[in-house]
Amino acid sequence: MSDVMTRDVLLRLVDEWLEEGGVVAGPVRRDSGSVHFETLESSTQLVLDDFIHPANTAKEYVLPKTERLFRYRRHGNDVTLIDEPVEPAPILLVGCRPCDAAAFPILDKVMGWDYQDSQYYRRRAALTVLTLACTEWDEQCFCTSVGLGPAADRGSDALLLDLGDGSFDVRPLTDRGRAALAGRTEASDRSAPLPAGPPSQVDLAPLQEILRDGFDSPVWAKEGLRCTGCGACAFTCPTCHCFDIVDETAGDGGCRLRNWDSCQFGMFTVHASGHNPRPDQPSRQRQRLMHKFVIYPDKFDHVLCTGCGNCYRNCPVNLGVLNVLKAAAVRPSAAGGPVSRGEVT
């Protein structure tokens, strides 16, 4: 037996959530044809078919691209700080991809490690994640290589599997998921088969050892030289969470904001002296890979990657984590192998 819900009922849930003053976000198709995860005004905008992954991710509902932390006002030599804690309305994420949902527990760890990030956790506590399992994937999807899959339920409050007849096999996973779906499902003897997903493309355990030894590997220069140094990969990554803190002052007052930042920017590591310990794109690409597959896992027991493939799809020069990982997976000492042979980066 399983719980089944029709599309119409799901769309009604969206509209009712909106009518009650909540926020709903889901995949939306723009005029240009590309799909983006956006705040909905109505359930009619929701797109649940014919896309692999939105061009962005759902992370901005817990970690916005820019947010005010507090205001300040100066009086002579004194400064008054004005706290402005966010008080988010209940947020429903509909049609979240499993690789986006799985990022939330990953972000939770880093945001609650030595300091409980209050802004993040207020948003997180307002979140209900209804994940839509994938039925198709492309060459850039590698969820199965990082311990996830097209129906992975990590980070979701409920998992929806498309039955292909206008309804979903619904699997509530948490109290929050059960609460959102209460009274909206019917018992049925139909259940969706679990999708297989893309074949696994890299074996992480040996790769992590190669990365650990590979700080001076020629792979970084070969793969990283073409990197343009933009932040498209980081900003469309469900797990990248680095931020910058800036003050915006006007007259005697102002505010402090936190904005997304990317390790691919030269400014990310430049010192006040002008020295930059990561002087070029190869060293920045190395950092990106090391953080995702060595540094974060050492601390939090999971790779900082859900295999969504957005870093490739959004890369203007077709780089992406998977390509660099695959190149790194071949030890440079393997004579005749792709790395030692290649003059093409």
Added chain:
Amino acid sequence: MTWQRLRDTCRSLLEAGTVDVVIGYGSTGGAPHPAFVTDPEATDQLVFDDRCYQNLTLYLTRADVRRLGRPAVVVKGCDARAVVVLEQEAQLVREDVHVIGVACDGVGHPRAAKCRACDVHVPPGCDEVVGEAAEGTEVDGRYAELDELMGLSVEERFAYWAGEMERCVRCYACRQVCPLCYCPVCVMDKNRPQVIDASPHAKGNLAFHITRAFHLAGRCVGCDECTRACPAGINVRLLNQSVARAVEQQFDVRPGMDPAVGPVTGTYSLADREDFIR
């Protein structure tokens, strides 16, 4: 076959020592991507097809690429115009770069917007051109998309741009892929004092995009890599076109089309029109 001619050309250049590195499009099976070939044997990985989107002249000014030595660069028609502007702006010495043009019928499926209005299918000003272009070279409607936008009321246009600016995440992909955004320190990154708000909010984004468009006035060659690179899907092209059309109307200049015509913002002529200064 174009590929073979391209590979043979690059191989000869490397073998003869004419150049130290070929900046071309490489593929080992997947989609082509920018590649830096220093070994003649590796020229067999060079390709050219309609997925070769990138404007490789971007790399001519990059310090880490310059360290590879004297370059040859593979260019499409739009990219070739950037070489001209880079030379005019003293960012490269033309004789020090071997420019290999590839005749181009356009990129993308369907064809990218810039290609549907392209009149430089055969790259101008190259040291050699490989292949032949089948598509026409005279196209009307270069500004058709802009005309459509300008047909809207001011309020409608502002609403359109406010919505687009809302999407910008300040990843700076548009800047990073632009061969003419070569400043070692971009004004966006100046923070002592902060010149432009770094935050991706409405005010900061508007300031960024307008500044960016103005800094490319009389310089943008319309390769449109900025639009393609934008992960938020912002049609950056419309801003560039708006400025490019003003330059074309007022100065009769399309940047990079003619090496003999100097840069608009760096050239003074008594014949310059001034009736638009009010």
